[in-house]
Structure formats: structure tokens, C-alpha cells
Amino acid sequence: MPVSDLLTRSCLERGHHPAVIDAEGTLSYLDLGAAVDRTVGWLRSQGITAGERVVYAGGNDRVFLALFYATLRIGAVFVPVHPELTEGQVGHIVEDCDATLAICSPADLARCRQEIQWTSADGFTAEVPDDSIAVLIYTSGTTGRPKGVVCPHRQMAAAVEAINSCLRYRADDVVLCRVPLSFDYGLYQALLCALTGSTLVLAERGQDMGLLKLIERHGVTVVPLLPALAQILTLLQRKRQRPTAVRLFTNTGARPGRAIMSELLELFPGSAFASMYGMTECKRISILDPDAYADHPDSVGMPIAGDLIRIVDGGNRELGPHEVGEIVVSGETVMAGYWGIPLEAQKRFVRRDDGSLELHTGDQGYLDEDGRLYFVGRDDDMIKRRGVRLGLTEIEDAAERIPGVSAAVALRPEPEDGPLDLVVRSELPVEEIRAQLVQRLDPARRPDRIVPVDAIPLTSNGKPDRGAVKRLLDPPAHADHATTLPFAQTRTTHGPVAV
Template sequence: MRLRIMVTPRIRALADVGELLATAAQRWPARPAVRDLGSPPVTYRELFDQVATVEDWLRAQGAGPGARVAVIAHSQLATVVLMWATLRIGAVFVPLNPAAPAAALTSMVTDADPVLTVGTPGALADWPEVAGSAARTPRFPTPPVPTGTGPDDLCMLLYTSGTTAVPKGVMCPHRSVRYAVEAIQERLRYTAEDVVFNRLPLAFDYGLYQALLAAHAGACLVLAGPGSDTMLLRSISTTGATVLPLLPTIGGMIERLRRRSAPLTGIRLITNTGAAMPEQMRRSLRDIFPAARLALMYGITECKRVTIMEPDGDLARPRSTGRPLDGLEVLVRDADGRPVPPMATGEIFVRGPSVMAGYWQDDEQTDARFVRLADSSERILRTGDFGHLDHEGYLYFEGRRDDIFKHKGARMNCREIESAAERVSGVDLAALLIPAEDDEPMVLVVAGESVDSASVLAGMRQRLEAVKIPEVCVAVPMMPITLNGKIDKRRLREAHCR
């Protein structure tokens, strides 16, 4: 099925991402812009002045249009300052996760070939030096206008492992990033009164875009790193947060902390992407944040973002991730590349202005995932994800290509089995470990308070055919998570599939 939604007049295909900050500083100079936990916020005017100083320092280091600037992206104001300064001089911002293994960081830096790298995994240790050097750097009387840059030039290089073990740099042009910000804002409607509490890594596109969305709306961005988790609910309350972007793993953490906290009424909007949020967790979050509306989303780094459900739309369509963003076309195709009818499962393809430009220095992977259309220079993104569209054009995500497998002669869907487990009372999160060989058992790992394996399997038998019930179920107190906050199935496999 083809679903085309035309661009609304309110969404403009503007190109310059750095312009967002200048506009915010002009419209809301005295409003709080960004703050670290435990520190007072800087205003948009103060942020703009800090960024302008660092712009001159970056130019003095040889950064300019097209040059990559790698930053160990700790959840700190300094990272946001470096991001805006890099974007505004026409250079390419390359955020790297400080929790990544040393070998992975080395691989990404080597691949990106930056003109400079700021920070270390332990801390943004170079920032005091950067700030001091920037303050001493002579100001350009008239800052040079970037030359040779345009809407199709890169503003970011975001590394993602995707379906391979080797991180790939997703090339993000100004045009695509700016369009994504405009289209997401059209759905989520951040305001200048909002305080966005961001516990997500700034090296993760979902976390990084919170800085762009906040500037677009004039909202205040609160940066919270993993070290603040034990006080997470208290921090959400004391910062006056109104918007809470989540992953299910963070939602599970909030559920566990809830037992020591009364309901919090300040949050008006919760968003979720990265993985499907269990229905039980959605109910729990609505109890914890009774004034909040929940917006489920679907997207990948290669297309930021694909669909957004209208706030609380999951109450009517509990398993849908919403409608495509304005201007995007979503197609669902079978194994032979033919369109399938509504309600039929197939691979999800996306075309439109927020599809990114491919993988950095990897033509083979780019051609495999960003499929060029016949008689056109346009590419359509092959997501590697499976799902279906309903008759109204709402998308239902059903899993990645790796989630579809055969066991004992039956076709299985990993998300279907995990979802059945997560609907059992007491289960917060579930992870199915797909057997490498057909004679190996399916292993299900569940996390939750006071859950036992036998009761989980018994509950699943009420929802699934017998052949889909895992042979082994293991209960753990907490799921291990990846650098981007998703369930780390590799670590679970090492611990429970020997």
C-alpha cells in the first residue's frame, strides 16, 4: 500500500539548522535555554554569546565548512554549545557516546577523520581548556560567511550500529534535519513554557534532537546523565519538567523508583521511540504522571522521524506508532518488493524530505539501504523493519528483519512473543533470545518486581499458540541496556545461552 500525505503550508523546507539558535535568541533572549542538573540555566542570549565565542575558536582550530568536529557527547551544556557552534560555521557535528568501548570510539574517530576531537570518555575534560582558549581567541570583526555549503551539505554525522556490528555514520544534511525538526514540532507542539527533561544520550539522535526542538520552540532543555538515575523522579519534579522523552528502559526505571514517590502532575507530554512501549508500562506511566499525554513514535537514525501518534492516540490504537509525518510516504512491501494491501505485513519503506543521505564513505551499504528509484536521483529508505498499515494509514511496527525467524517449523515474530510476556501482570520488560539453531531452546528473559518464570509462561499460554511459548524463561531484577538505552540482548545471550 502507498500512503502519501502532502506537505502542509505550515511546514517549510528550510535549510540552515544553525538558524534555529539565532531565531531563538532573538525571540526569547531572556528565557532559560539549557541547564545541567544542579546548575542554573543559561538564557538564549547567553547561550548564543557562548556559541559565538566558540565559533571563532573552532575556526582558529581549522574547522570550517565540511570539516568534521568530533565531540565526546556527555550530557552537559558544553556539548550543546559545541553542537551549535559547529553547525553555525558550516562544519559537521559528530557526537560520540562517552560510554562506547574504546575500540568503537577509535573506529568512529578514524572513520570520521575529524579536524579535531573534543573530550575524553571519562569527562568532557577538554572543555575548560576550550572555554578558556575560546575566551582568549580574537573575535572576527565580521564572521566569515560559510562558502560552499548549502541545504544538501552535511550538518551532522550520527553513528549507529544498525543491523551490523560496525558503527556506520549516517550522513545528515541541513535540509533533512531542519525538515525533520519542523515536521516533528508540527505534531508534538513544544512551547516556550516547556521544560524538556532529557535523560537520553546526546550521541543518540532521539536525545540530540531534543536540543533542536527546544530551540525551535523556545523551551528549556534540562540535561540529565546516567549518574542522576537514583534521583530521577525528584529531578523531574524539582526542575519543573513538562516534557519527558523516554525509552522503555527508562520507563522501567521510573516504575521502580515510583514506589518512593507520589504522582507527579507537572509532566504534560511523554514521548517514546526506540522500542515498543509495553501496554502495562503505558498504564503505569499514566498513573505516575496523571496530567501527561503519551505520544508513541517510530523512526530510525536514517529517517528522523517516520511516524508520530497523536497524543493519547494509543488509547484507541494501542499497538500503533501513528501516522507518517507530513510530507513522508510510507510503503509496505513483500519479499519481492511488491506493495501489500492494508493490514498485510511486509517490510517498511520510507521516502520524503527527512530521509537522510546515506552512510559516510560506504557506498555498498548506502546502495543496499537507500534504494535509488528508477529514472530518478531520489532514494527510498529500506528500513529493515516489518509492520503493516491499517486502512486509515496508521503504522503498526512488528519487528526488525532479525526479529522474524523460524523455530520447530513455525514462523515466529520476536516482538509478538515479547509483547505477550509484557502483558503478564508484574512484567516490566521482556527480551526473547532467538536460538541460533533449530534444536536450541528459545530463551525469554523478563524483568519486573516479584515475577517468576512459571507464572509468566502460564500467562503467555493464554495469549499465544503452544509452539510460540519459549522453552526457557529467566527472571532478572533489571535488564542490561545498550549505549543508546535499549535492551542489550548480546549481554543477555552471553549470560543465559551458554
């Protein structure tokens, strides 16, 4: 099924129900459908045809959604770009995907918005094969130049259905999307709302201090989280203590600390938490049922419907329960590889005997005896210390379980046998954090030093930015003044800040 059919169905069945709320107001499903029709007309006036790539660097608003659905309706390929990327980064994406139309500069965005407003509606809909490409989503490029993940209609539709079978969004839900729509976590909120006929509330980063009022005003029931957003909502609700209609928090990517989530659920009575694991190359891989969170708070859940997870060692030998290895996934939501790169050159995607693709995530984890997945760390986050192979996220998780530690980032030692620094956002004395970590971590996992900071820098998608965290530290933080004392205390307050 073409992904754009999700919206078409809700327009027919939920026409007068609010579809999207943004800074300009509210659009019903019929209103949004009309906006898509006008945008189809505008794209066709620009000469866009099936298969051509349309790059868009807009923010969280109705124009993004109209252009997304309209591009898919005519069979073209939508390429969302985060509006905060540099000109060079955007230029690479435009060139790499051989875009026919790129709407990226402020002038382009303003012209597009203005022209669409005065374009006549065009109800044209192309015959879109399920295996045709719907979206190219470019990865962050932390390990090299960004690569475009090829997302066909079939896999995207399967992912939306499978995710909702676990999360159970409802027609009366109001979903707050503070996550960028250019990030697949945000984009799929729009698709989940279209699937269920629910309401999407769009917010930008500049509205963070007013998020709680936004939640109250619109009766928000579902909040997709990133760590920074969890911290913001905790701080705001701690002060206001106002009742809300929030029933579900979700999270993927970097996970909020255990202490933050515990306090957040307490501050929003009646809410539950669904921890999820996935990556752009497969969208979603596993989801922990909210009812299981209390008993299995460290798990990221069971494989979603249609997917199979196995854990393998370096020789691709399948491992047993509780054995840590690479997470490998196959099934209906595995995307179609990277744009413009021959399959034999793609280490992540491997062709199976039946012709389907298997995704080697590069992430480390294990399955328990019941098939629940536990994420240990990215390959880039794995280190060997004192003869023990461990994940930096294990250290971060232990620190974030300490009440009073709202965020923690463990930095890879450089050189390999150098000191391991743990950067924390906390008002607790370093000695207290050290004492608690001694009880929680074995010697190999104990950091040499703790560095308190006032804020953890974030990427444009709201995840902790390890590179920026490392740059926050002054040279004295790596000098010899702390080499003989584990958990030496240093506080830095300069550099980029987040929450």
C-alpha cells in the same frame, strides 16, 4: 534552512528565557548564544573550516550544545560520539570520517572546556547550503562496523518541523533529556527546544535516582522515554506519589511494556503518551497521536508530514492492509546515505526514478486500513518457527502486557530449531507467566522456557542489549534439565545490570 538558525531565532525572540539547565546551572538563550560565539572563535582558532569533521565524545551538558551549534555555524560537520564507547570504537569513527578535530579523551574534553571559556566571542556565520552535511551520526554497528549516517541540514530541519507538528512542543515546555545527546533521539530534543524556544533540562545516567526531584524542581512537562527510564520513573513515583507538571511522554526505538506505560500514565495524572517509530537513517517515520493511544496501543502511528510509508515483500511488491512485510519510507526526512560508501553498495538506500532516495528499513511491519503503522520486528529479530514467520518482539510485547512483568527479551534460538528462551524481569512465579502467555500466544510463539532475571542489561543508548542478555544466562539455563518442560524456571542475578 541551516539547522543552527533554529537557535539564532530563539536567541532573538526568547533571549532571556531559560534555554538549558545542566549540572552547572541555567543558561538563557542569550547566554547559550554567547557560549556558541566563543566556541565559534575557538574552532576557528583550531583551523576548522566548512566541510571538515569535528568528532566529540562529551556528555549531556552545555559544552556539547555549544560545540554542536558552533560547528554547524561555520559550515563544518559535527560527529557526536557516545562517551562510553571504547577507544577502539572511537578510533574507528575518527578514522572513518577523516576527522580534522577529535575531542574524545578526558584530557581533550578538559582542555576544550577550559580553552573555550577564555576564547573571545566570534560572531562569524558561514553561508551554509541546505544540502550540505550538518551531522554524521554513527549507527550502533550491531550488524558490522558502525556506519556514519549523512544528515544534511535540509532533512534535519524538515524532521524537526514534522516531529513538532505532531508532538506540539510549546514555548513554556520544560523538556527532560536523560537520553544521551550523542543519540539522535537526545540531539533532536535540543533542536525541538530551539525551534519552540522552550527549556532543555540535561541529565546524565548517574542522576537516575534523583530524576523525580529534578522533574519537580524544574517543572518538567515533557519526558522522552526509553524502556529503562520508564521503569525508573515508575518505581520512583510509585514510592513518592508527588504531583508533577508532566503532560507528555514520548518514546522511540525499543518500546516500554504496555503494563509499565499504563502504570506510568496513572502515576502521572494529566500526562499522555506519544509512541513513535524511526531510525537514524530517517530520524522519524511515524508518530501515534497521544489521543489515539487508548484505542490503538500497539500502533506507532501515522507517517509524519512529508513522508510516505509502504510495505513490501521480498520482491518489492507492495502489500495491502494487515499484510506483514518490510517497512519502506520515502520523503523529506530520508537522510543522504552512509558516509564513504558508494550508493550501489548501500542496501538500505535505493535511488528512485525521480532521483530521491528511498529507505528500506530492514524492519517488518504492516499498515492498517487507516494507514497506521504497526511495528512487528527488525529483520534480525524475525524467525521461522513451526512453519510460522514471526517477530521476537511479538513475544516480548505479549509478556510485557502481563501486569507484574516490567521487561522481557526473547532470544533467537540457536540452532534455528533449538529452544526459544524468554528472559523476563518480574517477581511473578514463572507458572503464572506461562499460564497467561498460553492465553495470549499461539503455539508457534510460545517460548520453551522462561528465565527470570533481576535486571535487563542495556546498551549505552538505554535499549535492551540482546547480546548481553544472552551472556547473562548460565550454561545450565541451556542444559537438558528443562528440555521436556516448557517455560522452565531459572533465575540469574549476575552480570551487567540496569534497572
